Amino acid sequence: LDLCTALDLERERQYCELCGKMENLLKCGRCRNSFYCSKEHQKQHWKIGETRMKGGSNTKPNGQTTTRSTPQNLAIEYIVPCMIKHGICVVDNFLGGETGLAILEDVKLLHKTGKFTDGQLVSQKTDSTKDIRGDKITWIEGRETGCEKICFLMSRMDDLVRHCNGQLGNFTINGRTKAMVACYPGNGTGYVRHVDNPNGDGRCVTCIYYLNKDWDTKEHGGVLRIFPEGKAQFADIEPKFDRLLFFWSDRRNPHEVQPAHAIRYAITVWYFDADERARAKEKYLTGAGEKGVKVELNKPSDPS
Numbered sequence: 501l502d503l504c505t506a507l508d509l510e511r512e513r514q515y516c517e518l519c520g521k522m523e524n525l526l527k528c529g530r531c532r533n534s535f536y537c538s539k540e541h542q543k544q545h546w547k548i549g550e551t552r553m554k555g556g557s558n559t560k561p562n563g564q565t566t567t568r569s570t571p572q573n574l575a576i577e578y579i580v581p582c583m584i585k586h587g588i589c590v591v592d593n594f595l596g597g598e599t600g601l602a603i604l605e606d607v608k609l610l611h612k613t614g615k616f617t618d619g620q621l622v623s624q625k626t627d628s629t630k631d632i633r634g635d636k637i638t639w640i641e642g643r644e645t646g647c648e649k650i651c652f653l654m655s656r657m658d659d660l661v662r663h664c665n666g667q668l669g670n671f672t673i674n675g676r677t678k679a680m681v682a683c684y685p686g687n688g689t690g691y692v693r694h695v696d697n698p699n700g701d702g703r704c705v706t707c708i709y710y711l712n713k714d715w716d717t718k719e720h721g722g723v724l725r726i727f728p729e730g731k732a733q734f735a736d737i738e739p740k741f742d743r744l745l746f747f748w749s750d751r752r753n754p755h756e757v758q759p760a761h762a763i764r765y766a767i768t769v770w771y772f773d774a775d776e777r778a779r780a781k782e783k784y785l786t787g788a789g790e791k792g793v794k795v796e797l798n799k800p801s802d803p804s
Contacts, residue, residue: 571656575663579746583668583705587728587752588735591744594709595656600742603649604711607681607765610638610647616683619691634689635757640679640767653767654679657707657744661771671704674774681767684722684760691757693727696749696770702777703749703770710739711765722760726753739764 528534528542536542574591582589595603610616616636642651658676665673684690697703708724717723717738724737724745729752737745747753749770 571659572663575660576667579660580664580667583664583746583748587748588726588737589746590737591746592740592742594742594744595653597742599649599652600711603653603709603767604713604741604765606647606649607683607711607767610640610681611636611683611765616681619682632694633691633757634687635682635684635691637680637682640681642679650679650681650767653709654769657709657769661705661707668705671773672775673704673771675772675777677703677770677772679767679769682765684757684764686720686761686763688721688759688761690722690759693754693756695751695754698751700750700776700780702772702780704773704776705771706745706747706749706753707769707771708745709767710743710745711741711767712739712762713741715740715762715764720760720762720764721758722762722764723758724755725758726755728753739766 525535525537526539526542528536579589579591594600615638617638619633619635619637640647640650642654661673661676696706712720712722715722715738717736722739724739726735726737726747728735737743747755
C-alpha cells in the first residue's frame with residue numbers, strides 16, 4: 501500500500517485527536533481540521549500542544565520520550581536525530597492509557613476469536629519453525645470490523661513516518677506492510693536472533709507498538725534484545741504498554757525476543773524504501789521461476 505494513499509484514506513476517517521474515538525465527533529473551531537469526541541478531550545489536547553510550545557521537556561535522561569507531542573515535533577526533534585545517531589528510538593506514552601487500552605481490546609478480541617496462526621518463516625522447514633519463533637500472528641489491513649483502534653494506531657505511525665521522510669539517511673519511504681499483530685502465549689517461547697531484512701527486500705524501518713500492562717521483565721521475560729552492528733553493547737527493550745519502538749530493519753540491527761512467561765502482545769509495521777523495494781520486486785519477478793510465481797515470457801523479436 502502506497503504511504504500517500506494510506507494517509508489519504510486515513511484522513512477520510514475522522515477520529516478524536518486525543519483518544520481515537522470515531523463516533524459523535526465535534527469539529528475543532530480553532531483549526532477546522534481536527535475532531536474531538538468531547539470538549540474535555542479538546543482542552544486536554546490543546547494543553548499538550550501549549551505545553552510543548554512553551555518548551556516543556558518531553559525527554560528523560562536516558563533519551564526516551566515521556567510526553568506526547570505533535571507528530572511533526574516528535575519526528576523532527578527526537579525520532580530523526582535518535583535514529584541517525586543510534587539506529588534505535590523508543591517513544592513512551594505514545595497514545596496515552598485510554599487509547600492504548602482500546603487498542604488492546606481490539607487485539608484481545610482477535611486473539612479470542614481465533615484469528616491468530618503460528619508465525620511463519622520466509623524460508624522454513626515446518627518441523628523447526630517453533631524452535632525459531634513461538635509467536636502467533638495475524639495481519640491487519642486496517643479496514644476490518646473490530647479493528648478500528650488498530651487502524652488509528654497505524655494512522656499515527658504513518659503520521660510520524662511521513663514527517664521523518666526524507667531525513668532518514670538515503671531512504672525515501674513510499675509504503676508499508678499491513679500491521680502484524682503478534683502474541684507470545686507465555687509458555688516460555690521467544691524468537692531467536694535474526695534480521696528482519698537481511699537480503700534487501702525493501703523494508704527499511706521496523707516500527708513496533710507494545711501493549712503489555714504492568715509488565716515485569718524479571719518475572720515475565722520477553723525482552724527484545726537488539727545487537728547494533730559494530731557495537732559491543734546490546735540494547736534491551738522492555739515490551740511496556742503504550743511504548744513505540746523504531747529501528748533499522750537491515751543487518752545493522754540483529755535482534756531476538758527472549759522467552760516470554762506471560763502473554764505478550766505487539767503490533768509491528770515495516771516501512772519500505774522506494775528504490776530498494778523496486779529492485780526487490782524486479783529481482784523477485786526475474787527470479788520467479790524458482791518461487792513458483794507465474795512469469796510472462798518475452799515475445800520473440802521481430803526477424804525483420
